[in-house]
Amino acid sequence: MAERTPERLVRLLGLVAYLDRHPGVSVEEVAAHFEVTPQQVLRDVDTLWVSGTPGYWPDDLIDFDADSFDSGVLRLTQSRGMTRALRLGAREAVALVAALRALSESVGDLLEPAEREVIASTLEVLTAATGDAAATMDVQLAVEARPEVVAEARRALRNRRQLALRYVDAADRVSERVVEPWQLLTGDEHSYLQAWCRSARGERLFRLDRILEATQLDQPVTTRPGRSRGETFTPSAEHERVVLELDQRARWVVDQLPVDETTDRPDGGMRVALRVASSAWLRHLLLRVAPYVRAVEPVAVAQEAGAAARAALAAYDAAEG
Amino acid sequence: MADSLPPAERLLNLVIALVNTPGRMTKEQIRASVAGYDRDGSTEAFERMFERDKETLRDLGVPVTTVHGPAHADDAGYRVDLDAYALPPMELDAAQLGVLGLAADFWQDQSLRADAARALTKLRVVGDTSADTDAVVGLAPRLHAAGPALAPLLDAAHARQAVEFTYRAASTGEVLRRTVEPWRIIASRGGWYLVGFDTGRDAPRVFRLSRIVDDVVPVGPTGAFVVPADVDPMAMLAASQQGGTRLAWLSVAADRAGALRSRAVQPDGEDPPAPPRPGHDLVVVPFERSADLAEELLGYADAVVVLGPEDLRAGVVRRLREAVAMTERLAGRATDGERRDG
Known part of the structure; x- marks a missing residue:
């Protein structure tokens, strides 16, 4: 997909200012620093080479040392005055500052002193540069877990060691597993340990508050995270397809769940197709949105949820009596 | 001339021209001399493009200043002030850039992801080049997507x-x-x-x-x-979320609800509102929002019964009744359908 104009423009301007500060950097280094491909850097240089002040005679243009360029090194010889770094826009500043503040406030306890220090100093530099722009947004992260579990997971992550877990899943089954921890995903609602599960031979997300026990093992971590951004659930064709007709009050289902397909109805309601890997998860979902459900396919799924609800009501009646 | 120049390159030339102009450039000068504007096209098309370009630049933190000439109001010109667009002097070391990368990864929303990524590109200019650093090992924050309302609300709050x-x-x-x-x-x-x-x-x-x-x-x-x-x-x-932490008294079937048990606390000195059911354990968990806990407890069906407080118990029972009602409603529909088919 073609890169958007604002992203490219910001990088083009950024490259000139960066190269002005770092004379003689290789194309590969620049590419790594800006997290783009070397080919993209070369395309950017081609553009800069023909850009400049009106007239566009050779002296008007941004220029690079040709000999260096031939040996793969970028050395700016004419910057046309574009050597200052761009300031951050209001939303750009708030996006970074709010994230850093959330990290230092909500996750601070999980961090090593050196890590806390880096976050604090970055926040300080950034706040000094952006002023009060960031006062418009606050983010709270939820790290609800046993402190000893989090501490042990962090220790294993640092040491790159495997972890033995005792875990209770959404269907309320307790299991013992050996996992290769990759990272902690700290979210606003729940936090997860992303890991390769040796027991299940697959990538898994473990909700931190469902890890009952964690113990670092001697065996090293041998796998690396895949390309996924650690989605909590990635639907795939092998999972059962369930279709729900919901009225508009259940719109959050569409917003927050891994839906396959949504069709809006004229009255604000919607038809939602889901891929479901766990029947316990689906039952729980139906119990939560029951008042807003107009239809379910297959209908047996709704009957199962209803049966669970009747059993639970019976338990309440028994408790009363 | 080159009206086919990609927009990023036209904007680049516009910024360089407006930074380097000794005083100001009028629209006519811009149209006639800056690479990427079509000097032969209609004035209207140029005006539209120029207005859009100014807006794009302002959003990126490069304000185009309007300067009025000494003589008349209609010879207004434009200029970009370096001081208005430049980041204040600052340096970031490799570890700090690493932390900023982590922060930029925070956002699930397309618009904020783009904003954060652009901010990172700008900050890399004043950042130290060095090998990959993982300043904070194994931590990856992530948020629920906020949806389309977030960006305009942030803009409005800021303005x-x-x-x-x-x-x-x-x-x-x-x-x-x-x-x-x-x-x-x-x-x-x-x-x-x-x-x-x-x-x-x-x-x-x-x-x-x-x-x-x-x-x-x-x-x-x-x-x-x-x-x-x-x-x-x-x-x-x-x-607004009825703050304050309270205790939920739960009757939990043996060996079930490990996730609840892992959050259990020992209430000091308080007596349970009712004894647990036979074969059940008493589990006490702190909670803040009764609606959230009620929703969570639904998942356990008859393996967890709320003993108190009453509003939590009522919340769970109401939801269970709604689920039974749903089944009856759907069954009714199915029967109607059969009747119609028959």
């Missing part, structure tokens, strides 16, 4: 401009047009909230972003309000 949107009230389900002075946007416990002053109700209010049913539209002038100094948006949000 201190009122907004209008259509909102579905949580309690009544009533859908109404609201006009709000946006004070603060807060992400908390899986939800996104706007805390602001509802001008229609003449009182501060908390709104949940997911209940905004249409586009957020800025209305009125910018700089229209100030956030009162004594306002604590976090406290308002907490109050």
Whole structure:
């Protein structure tokens, strides 16, 4: 997909200012620093080479040392005055500052002193540069877990060691597993340990508050995270397809769940197709949105949820009596 | 000439021209001399493109200043002031850039992801080049997507401009047009909230972003309000969520609900409102929002029975009855269908 104009423009301007500060950097280094491909850097240089002040005679243009360029090194010889770094826009500043503040406030306890220090100093530099722009947004992260579990997971992550877990899943089954921890995903609602599960031979997300026990093992971590951004659930064709007709009050289902397909109805309601890997998860979902459900396919799924609800009501009646 | 120049390159040439101009450039000069503008096209098309370009640049933090000539008002020109667009002097070391990369990875929303990524590109200019550093090992924050309302609300809060949107009230389900002075946007416990002053109700209010049913539209002038100094948006949000931690007394089937058991506490000195069911254990967990815990407990069906407090018990029972009603409603529909088919 073609890169958007604002992203490219910001990088083009950024490259000139960066190269002005770092004379003689290789194309590969620049590419790594800006997290783009070397080919993209070369395309950017081609553009800069023909850009400049009106007239566009050779002296008007941004220029690079040709000999260096031939040996793969970028050395700016004419910057046309574009050597200052761009300031951050209001939303750009708030996006970074709010994230850093959330990290230092909500996750601070999980961090090593050196890590806390880096976050604090970055926040300080950034706040000094952006002023009060960031006062418009606050983010709270939820790290609800046993402190000893989090501490042990962090220790294993640092040491790159495997972890033995005792875990209770959404269907309320307790299991013992050996996992290769990759990272902690700290979210606003729940936090997860992303890991390769040796027991299940697959990538898994473990909700931190469902890890009952964690113990670092001697065996090293041998796998690396895949390309996924650690989605909590990635639907795939092998999972059962369930279709729900919901009225508009259940719109959050569409917003927050891994839906396959949504069709809006004229009255604000919607038809939602889901891929479901766990029947316990689906039952729980139906119990939560029951008042807003107009239809379910297959209908047996709704009957199962209803049966669970009747059993639970019976338990309440028994408790009363 | 090259009206086919990609927009990024036209904008680059515009910025370089406006930074280097000794005084100012008039629109005519820009149109005639800056690479990428079509000098042979219609004046209207040029004006539209130039206005859009100015707006794009302003959004990126490069304000184009209008300068009026000494003689008449109609020889207005344009210029970009280096001081207005430059980042204040600052340096970032490799570890700090690493932390910023982590922060940029925070956002699930397309618009904020793009904003954060651009900010990172800008900051890399003043950042140290070095090998990959993992300043904070194995930590990856992530948030729920806030949806389309977030970006316009942030813009309006920053510009201190009122907004209008259509909102579905949580309690009544009533859908109404609201006009709000946006004070603060807060992400908390899986939800996104706007805390602001509802001008229609003449009182501060908390709104949940997911209940905004249409586009957020800025209305009125910018700089229209100030956030009162004594306002604590976090406290308002907490109050709207019936803050305060209470204890839930639960009767839990043997060996079930490990996730609840892992959060259990020992209540000091208090007696349970009722004894656990036969074969069940007494499990006491702290909670803040009764609706959240009630929803969680539904998943355990008859393996967990609420002994107290009463509002939590009632909340669970009401939801269970709604689920039974759903089954009956759907079964009724199925029967109707058969009858019609027959």
